[in-house]
Amino acid sequence: MEKRSSLSEDNNPIFQDIARFRAILFDSLLKPHDMTMSQGWVLVHLVRENGLRQSDLADRMDIATVTISKLIDRLEARGYVERRSDPDDRRSNRVYALAPAKEVVKIMTRTIFEVDELATRGIPEADLRTSLRVLRQMKENLRDAISRR
DSSP states (O other): OOOOOSBOTTSSBHHHHHHHHHHHHHHHHHGGGTOOHHHHHHHHHHHHSTTEEHHHHHHHHTOOHHHHHHHHHHHHHTTSEEEEEETTEEEEEEEEEOHHHHHHHHHHHHHHHHHHHHHHTTOOHHHHHHHHHHHHHHHHHHHHHHHTO
């Protein structure tokens, strides 16, 4: 059996390096807009589907509910979102993107394309399609493994 590894030639985990470099680049490009990648993704989800429950938003972003709550606190303090009681469940809040959030989402969209362009430079389209298919399967495998624990 062939030995498989997620380590690159310098013995650093390649997946973590890619994610870390991508996050660093995202955050540096968003810094002039006083926004982090995580905050921006919250707004992207809400602009796509406004009025999500905090717990549903955390699930979609694959993060803990306490983490989403802190992100929403920061965004709410800056006037991008507001929490409202869920009319169907008083113990739950729904989160709504406000008008300024749409402008940030436009910036996020441009930033996504810019980072993707930088990350995929010199890689043939067929290789990218294969890589994305493989990475999606790996993500699903890991998600399934987590859910079985």
